[in-house]
Amino acid sequence: MDYHRRSVLGFGAAATLLALPGCSSLPGLSLTEAVKRLLTLSAQNAFAELMQPNGFFDSQVARISVPDSLGGSRVTSIATALLRSKPIQDRLLLQVNRAAEKGAELAAPIVADTIRNMSIADAAAIINGGPRAATSLLQRQLGDTLVDRMLPGIGNGLRLFDNEIINLVLAQATNVDFSSISRDVTAKASTAIYRSIGAQEEAIRANPQATNDPLLMAVLGVGKAF
Template identity: 30%
Template sequence: MQRLLFLFLPLCFLGCTSQQINQTLATVLNGGLTSTDIANGLKEALRIGAQEGAEELSRTGGYYDDLTYRILLPEEVRKVTDRLQNVPGFSNLEAVILKKINQGAEDAASKAAPIFVDAIRQMSIQDAVGILKGDDHAATEYLRRTTSQALTAEFAPVINASLDKYDANKVWLDAASAYNNFPLTREKVETDLGAYVTQRALDGLFLKVALKEEDIRKNVAARTTDLLRRVFAQQDTPN
């Protein structure tokens, strides 16, 4: 069939420009897919990964209950909690802060998803075509490179609001103040808890998206729409 097709194609190209010939060949060789189809397929895959990932992480325990995504305390916080563990009112401080910062991240995940999805729409057709034949996380890494700064700027206020909602910032401020007031404390702590949690929360979100992308690339059953099946079938075909 392919032999007959290539015997017939030259007849179709009579009177066509070189650009039209290249576009026609690309469409035939890609199983009828245009560059726009490929771009839309990748964007759909990322959108699904982002929305599903955000939904999973925004559930109660989405970060905290999964050790892969749990946000651990930064070194400065652990230094404070270790020193205050025998002080009345602070004995359970580490567990309290740990739970609260993860609650803050869970609360923010669902609110940040639309920001993440909007960034996906900015991917160009040229980027998408190149990414299709990339490695298992090529699309996610592209997204990380091009959106991390904007996502951080948008995500940070949501995270800080969530930390305030669960009193994580207040608990940390009280603990840091108590630590700094110890007579022999030489180095004062001024950890920006919001910035730390924001970065770890975004790391978790990108990891979720990467795993979703890998699943769509490798698992035909994960391609839940006709466009995804058609687009990612191209990368299944050996070069």
């Protein structure tokens, strides 16, 4: 993902806002800034992967599953056999993950804004916490916001089934609630985004030197505690 694309999503501005010059001593607010920098880089890296073509589908961390209702007991017997067939399930799996990409486009600027404006009561506890402590804080502060904001984009993505056979099979199904399906996929996409950000945070904590960021290297360095 290039700088212009990050700027459109809000992360270019976030990185600029959080940028601090390298220094040998840490000012009073540096731990708060370090948490925000850690989250900004983690989210940048996560969204850069997820918003690539098939970003969710190709990810071992973020791939989401097909809703039970698309192949479960709530469809007609004829449609059930077709929906449960491997070719159809493979196409549905790809489609729900493509729909998640549409949701991620809406989620990225919300995450960036939340990081910029978030309140951190005990930054030292986050820095010294578990490998995904900052991501957990982000998830608590966002609550259900991601699900609510991503739902329209994912709903639109799910309506763009690009395979005539899938459209034909779904037309034969009864009691398939597309509103419920959209909500299911959106909730899974939200969880996948947090997993991806958390995985990036864990990687940064394990090797802060790879960021070339003086603040993160100082705060997250081996043996550093506050």
